[in-house]
Each structure stands twice: as C-alpha cells, then as structure tokens.
Amino acid sequence: MSANGLVRAGRAARLALHIVYALGLVALILIPARLTGQVRGRRIRDRLVQHWFSGLARRLGLRIILEGHPATGRALRVANHISWLDIVALNAVAPSRFVAKAEVADWPLIGWMAGWLGTLFLRRGDVRSSQRLIEAMGWQLRRDETLTLFPEGTTGDGESLGKFHARLYQPALLTRAPVQPVAIAYPHPLGDRSTHPLAPFVGEQTLTAHVWALLGARDLVVRVAFLPPLSSTETRRQHLVGQSRDAIASRLGLVAELAKTKIAG
Numbered sequence: 001m002s003a004n005g006l007v008r009a010g011r012a013a014r015l016a017l018h019i020v021y022a023l024g025l026v027a028l029i030l031i032p033a034r035l036t037g038q039v040r041g042r043r044i045r046d047r048l049v050q051h052w053f054s055g056l057a058r059r060l061g062l063r064i065i066l067e068g069h070p071a072t073g074r075a076l077r078v079a080n081h082i083s084w085l086d087i088v089a090l091n092a093v094a095p096s097r098f099v100a101k102a103e104v105a106d107w108p109l110i111g112w113m114a115g116w117l118g119t120l121f122l123r124r125g126d127v128r129s130s131q132r133l134i135e136a137m138g139w140q141l142r143r144d145e146t147l148t149l150f151p152e153g154t155t156g157d158g159e160s161l162g163k164f165h166a167r168l169y170q171p172a173l174l175t176r177a178p179v180q181p182v183a184i185a186y187p188h189p190l191g192d193r194s195t196h197p198l199a200p201f202v203g204e205q206t207l208t209a210h211v212w213a214l215l216g217a218r219d220l221v222v223r224v225a226f227l228p229p230l231s232s233t234e235t236r237r238q239h240l241v242g243q244s245r246d247a248i249a250s251r252l253g254l255v256a257e258l259a260k261t262k263i264a265g
Contacts, residue, residue, distance in 0.1 A: 008215040014059045015215070022052055022113065042145075046095040049117065053091035060211075061220050062088065068226035070094035071180040074144045075229065076137075076172040078244050079182035080252070081150035082158045083201040084110065084210075086184050089222045096146040099137065099168065101153070102129075107207055122168075124153065130167060137171035147171075148182075151241070155202050158186060158195030161249055166241040173237060178229035181244040183251035189219035193253060196220060225251050 025048055057064055062085060070093065071077065077096060079086065084107075087098060098114065102123040105111040115121075120136050123129035137147055151169070152162040172179050186199035198217045201210050214220065227247050232240060 008212070011059060011061065011215040012212075015056075015211075018052075018055055018059050021055075025052060045117070049091055049095040050093070053088055053095070057088055057092045060085070060088070060214050061217055062214075063221045064089050064092055065221060065223045066093045066226075067223060068228075070146075070226045071178060071229050072146060074141050074175065074177045075146045075180055076141065076169070076177050076232075077146065077148040077180045077182050077226075078151050078164075078169075078248075079148065080161055080184055080248050081152050081155050082184060082186060082195065083155060083199050084207065085186075085199060085201070085214075085222065086150070087114075089184070089224050090148060090182070093224055094146075094226070096148045097140060099133065099147060099149045110207070120147075134168065134170055137168070138174050141171055141175040141177045151245075155200060157200050157202060161245060161252075161254060164241050164245045166237050169232075169237050169241055172232045173235075173240070176233050179232055179240055179244055180229040181227040181247040181251075183223075183225040183227060183248045185223045185225075185252055187221055187223065227251060 072094075077090075079090070087100075090096070097117070098119045100114060100119050100121055102121045104114055104119070105121055107114075118140075120133055120140070122133050140147060149168055151164040151166075153165050154162065156162050169179065171177070186196040188194045188196055196217075196219075198213055198220065199222070201207075230240060230243050230247075
C-alpha cells in the first residue's frame with residue numbers, strides 16, 4: 001500500500017471510531033440533557049456538539065482558523081457555502097441550529113445527526129415548506145437560539161458568490177434578531193487566492209467519494225470569519241440581504257462581485 005493509502009486507511013479507521021463515539025454521546029448524554037431544562041440542556045448540547053465536531057475536523061485533517069467573534073443568543077448567521085465541511089467548521093467553533101435543504105436529511109449519518117440536533121429542513125420549490133420553515137425559524141429565534149443559514153441555497157466553487165435568497169431573512173426582521181455575516185474560505189496550499197481543489201462539494205459527487213478524497217488531503221485549512229452583526233430593525237429585507245452579501249464578498253476579496261450584487265426574493 002502506498003504512503004497516501006496508509007494515511008487514508010488510518011484516517012478512515014479513526015473516523016469510523018469517531019462515528020461510533022457520536023452514537024454513544026447521543027444515547028448516554030444528549031438524550032438525558034434534554035430533560036434538564038431548556039437553558040442547561042442547550043449548554044450541554046452546544047459543548048458536546050463543539051467537542052465532537054472539533055474531533056471530526058481533526059480526523060478529516062481539517063485545520064480551522066477562527067477570525068472575529070461569533071454572535072450568541074438570538075441571532076441569524078448567514079454564510080457563503082462551499083462544502084458540507086462548512087457545517088463541520090462552524091459547529092467546531094460556535095455551534096448553532098442550521099437551516100439546510102431537505103436532501104441533507106437523506107445523507108448517511110450526517111442526515112441523522114442533523115435531524116437529531118434540531119436542523120430545520122427546507123424542501124426547495126415547495127411554498128408551504130418555505131412558510132413552515134419561516135415560522136419554525138421565528139419560533140427558535142424567540143427562544144434565543146442562534147440559527148445559521150446558507151442563503152445561496154447550494155454549494156459553490158469558492159471563487160464567487162451565488163444569489164442570496166432573501167425570503168429566509170424574514171424571521172430575523174420579525175424577531176429583531178441581529179444578522180451576522182460569516183465568510184468561509186479554503187485557501188489554496190500554494191498561497192494564491194484560489195480555493196483548495198478538494199474543498200468544494202459540487203456537481204454529482206457523492207458524499208462518500210468526497211470524504212474518501214479528503215482523507216488523503218494535506219494542508220486543508222478553512223478560515224471562518226465572523227463579521228460585525230447587522231441590525232435587523234428599521235431596515236428593509238432586501239437592504240439587509242445586500243449588506244450581508246457585500247460584507248462576505250468584501251472579506252473574501254470578491255470585489256468584482258460587489259458591483260453586481262444578486263438577490264433573489
């Protein structure tokens with residue numbers, strides 16, 4: 001077996017053990033934590049989620065560089081989306097509830113964990129699903145939860161930003177929750193401005209194939225920059241979306257994107 005093959009095999013074995021560990025955490029700690037009350041149960045959940053995802057990042061060979069200060073309590077975080085690794089990195093530094101497309105619920109293990117941790121799922125193209133999601137997001141924000149949304153609605157190549165869908169910003173306006181832009185980047189190991197070639201999860205690639213490729217990766221780094229929160233009071237939804245998108249584009253160095261901001265209703 002080649003040296004790279006040995007690295008992959010070793011990482012795969014450690015990853016499998018870490019997955020078994022997740023099942024134990026849920027059964028022995030997280031389920032009982034739900035019975036301790038909302039505030040205490042949330043603290044236990046967040047600590048364990050951060051602990052487990054930090055371990056997952058290490059087993060995937062992913063090094064996380066944190067910049068800025070994550071908003072806590074009632075807040076809507078909005079981030080650009082490159083890979084499912086975004087969720088790993090965000091949970092490893094500042095856990096929250098996520099808003100995700102319904103397809104994620106069908107992913108092996110990830111879907112099960114996402115559902116158990118309270119992820120809110122959106123079935124794209126379904127107006128009723130969208131309305132139910134907005135109501136659920138508002139309810140969670142009123143409970144002083146932190147939510148994370150990928151307003152592009154899909155992953156990209158990291159070289160540009162897609163359209164930001166404005167509809168799911170509405171719960172922040174209704175609950176007057178601050179909106180915090182989060183800029184995510186996977187620097188190229190050669191130090192240029194491009195994205196690490198293994199980071200994007202796009203096209204027809206399967207989750208299993210992507211994980212296998214990552215297990216052989218070296219110098220995989222993710223920068224997670226929490227930018228200053230934006231007030232959702234006394235502002236229009238489209239303006240708030242534009243502000244957050246421009247802040248992310250500026251932090252990522254996508255200056256050309258600022259002149260052609262795309263917002264979808």
